[in-house]
Amino acid sequence: MTADRTAVDLAVVGAGPAGLAAAGTAARLGLSVTLLDAGERAGGQIFRHPAHGPVPRAARDLVRGLAGGVRHLPLHHVWTVVRDGDGWLLHCVDGGGTGPDGTPAAVRARRVLLATGAYERQLPFPGWTLPGVVGAGGAQAMLKSxxxxxxxxxxxAGSGPLLLAVATTLAAAGARVPAVVEAADYTAYAGRAGALVRNPGKLAEGARHGAALLRHSTRLLARHAVTAVHGTARVEAVIVTRLDRDWRPVPGTGRRIPCDALAVGHGLVPQLELATGLGCATRRTADATPAVAVDDGQRTSVPGVWAAGEACGVGGAELARTEGEIAALSLAGRRPPGALLRRRARLRAFAEAMAAAHRPGPGWTDWLDGATEVCRCEEVPADRIREAVTALGARDARTVKLLTRAGMGWCQGRVCGQAVARLAGEDPAPDRRPLSCPVPLSHLAQPPGAA
Structure with missing residues (x-):
């Protein structure tokens, strides 16, 4: 294992908008910074770009900030962070090293900032395992990279503002997008009109997407969902059904829409494995999703550890960048300017309004027939999970996992975990696992900090 013997002032995990803003700001304040990221190039999911293509214009200023005083380690998967005297030791898998699984590496740091981002929430339905069904964000990533x-x-289809951006991007690239199917009702934003008025840029962005969809003759079907996919070798058509206020399908309202692909996602879920492994406290966002709890300076409940961006609650690139700047100022002992704090409050209010409006309703489980696979890795159908709850007494996702193996596969519940928890009758719990990603056994055999 390669390891830095000299601790840097700050290790930032994640090179999306929050991590880039934090690393660049901290370096300008005179701190030594190491930025670790699983991706090949900086930018995160929002600024994903081809390996040999230009950096997106919106990310150029952030990436330029890495030029002075930041050591950038791409293709480094941080799988655990442990206490190391007065600082921290970050264990990584270096995907750029030799060997099929990369080489082990470690970085020492006096302080750590977690900017680990988020991943897509998927709610299962009959046919969602057919070839041609992809995540909404995954479809956008395929096109960008x-x-x-x-x-x-x-x-x-699915729920959340990402759908409009994805549909616009796909249509602009030449795809025919016959419909955007949104499970939520946009009138839900009316109860948080103040957050909308304070963020006119967000409204303008939505209007631009809406206008683009009109130009491409794309229909927006609010309070509808794809409740089934039909096809043999791949997707041939989807069934779109009207929903009631609890997201239950309204009988007799299903319609068939021919297509050869479905891009579906129900918002994003903060990625918390490193934070919960360190013991950081969490909170519930407006859609009942766990997120890292932080104070006004983006400090977590663990001394020496800060967090910023989607890990603290999904809110978009501008909020992530703002939180990254605040975190860097805070850990450098500087007081963030009032304008920066007010911008964060404004953007966070919009994020909470967005989460509340698109929170999955309890009736989505009525989409499932008994044979629908909920856990694709272990091929666990809905009937087996329901049996664990009704006949075997399971009252939480952990017990369902032990009785059915749901969540024990390669993804470790990242895809099915939210759905399993809902079927068990509880809000999803924060991910708690000792390793944040798959690690070769040989890496675990190394003692902490071994060189």
Whole structure:
């Protein structure tokens, strides 16, 4: 294992908007900074770009900030962070090293900032395992990084503002997008009108997406959901059904829409494994999703550990960048300017309004028939999970996991965990696991900090 013997002032995990802003700001304040990221190039998911392509314009200022005083380690998967005297030791898998699984590496730091981002929330439905069904964010990533469309006629479905951006991007790239199917009702934003008025840029962005969809003759179906996918070798059509206020399908309202691909996602879920492994306290966002709890300076409940961006609650690139700047100032002992704090409060209020409006309703479980696979890794159908709850007495996702193996596969519940928890009758619990990603056994055999 390679390890830095000299501790840097700050280790930042994640090179999305929050991590880039924090690393660049901390370096300008005179701190030595190491930025670790699993990606090959800085920018995170929002600024994903081809390996040999130009950096997106919106990310250029952030990436330029790495030039002075920041050591950037791409393809480094941080799998655990442990106490190391007065500081921290970050264990990594260096994917750029030799060997099929990369080489072990470690970084020492006096302080740590977690900017680990988020991943897509998926709610299962009959046919969601067919080829041609992809995550909404995954479809956008395919296009950004590889210039590849998942199909030529693509229905975009799920819930959350990401759907409009994805549909606009796909249509602009030449795909036919017959419908954007949104499970939530946009009138839910009316109860938080103040947050909308204070963020006119967000409203303008939504209007731009809406206008683009009109130009491409894309229909927006609010309070509807894809409740089934039909096809043999791949997607051939989807069934779109009207929902009631609790997201239960309204009988007799299903319609068939031919397509060869479905891009579906129900918002984003903060990635918390490193934070919970350190013992950081969490909070519930307005959609009942766990997120890292932080104070006004982005400090977590663990001394020496800060967090920023989507890990603290999903709110978009501008909020993530703002929180990254505040965190860097805080850990450098500087008081963030009032304007920066007010910007964070304004953007966080909008994020909470967004989460509340698109919170999955309890009735979505009525989409499932008994044979629908909820856990794709272990091929666990809905009936087996329901049996664990009704006949075997399971009252939480952990017990369901022990009785059915749901969540024990390669993804370790990242895809099915939210759905399993809902079927067990509870809000999803924060991810708690000793390793944040798959690690070769040989790495675990190394003692902490071994060189």
């Amino acid at each position: 590889g210039g590849v469309l998942p199909g030529r006629r693509i229905v975009v």
